[in-house]
Amino acid sequence: MRRIPKRDAMYLGAHISISESIALAPSRGRSVGCEAIQIFSRSPRMLRKTKPIPPEEAQAFQENMKKHGLARAVIHANYLINLASPKKNGLRYSRAAFVEELDRAQVLGIRDVIFHPGAHLGKGETYALKTIAASLDWSFDHATAPDVFAVLEITAGQGSVIGYTFAQLAEIMKACSHPExxxxxxDTCHTFAAGYDFRTREGYDALLRDVEGTVGLxxxxxxxxxxxxxxxxxxxDRHEDIGKGKLGQDPFRFLVNDERFREIPAVLEFPGTDGGYRKELKLLRSLVTGENPPTSPQKPRGRRAGRETG
Ligand SMILES: [Zn+2]
Ligand SMILES: [Zn+2]
Known part of the structure; x- marks a missing residue:
């Protein structure tokens, strides 16, 4: 049994495939260097009801999490779920599928279901925010998942997608009867594409003040x-490998060294290959200095801190 590394930083990891069995995800994650994994608990591109997770599979998943020394797992909900849908059937299927997501997380012993808040499809943002809050209330009432959080993901704000500011996410929380x-x-890509510039230390601090003043850190x-x-x-919403896009490495250095986010899962997403994940996780760990250095250009960059794990 592997020891879960004690971290003074985030639990770094990646989105991992569940093909063949959910129980295989922990060893796949460990083999590319994850301390945390994100998975789908079902096919992400179909809304119809799926078979429940067999208890043996859930148990094997939990045993494999321990065996491979993984600290945390989170679920990313199905992409087709739209809790803001103005279409009667669309909303009904979305809510039912979201309940399934919460229930499946509970069965797997996973506490977090991350989801995109929704898209109003022309009905307007106020309508969307209210509908999402109502959908969440409905889902909590119909799910058997007392230990699971519904985790609102900040979006890039493409099309009629809502939830591209932290103030909007806070509004959803306020309108929901179960804010707890x-x-x-x-999502760093979404946040930046939505208009938050955190490429400098000042920008990063301003972003966190915004988060603190809306949803709360x-x-x-x-x-x-x-x-x-x-x-x-x-x-x-167009992801790029760490350091190769418009964000560059600095924002990731701020994040992985931020004490306030210690022991929080932070995962790479698509496009990801095993080799790519391995390299990117290495890069992220090389940014961990154990302190919170300023980013003046005179300072040495990318200092190695011997944080690589097997
Ligand atoms: Zn994301
Ligand atoms: Zn995205």
């Missing part, structure tokens, strides 16, 4: 670490 069941996932339960192909404020 809600949390937030910060303590509500942040996960990060998606993606660089952005699109520029600041482009409202385009």
């Amino acid at each position: 069941r809600l949390a937030v996932c910060i 303590s509500r942040v339960r996960a990060f998606h670490l993606n660089d952005s192909k699109g520029d600041l404020g482009s409202r385009a």
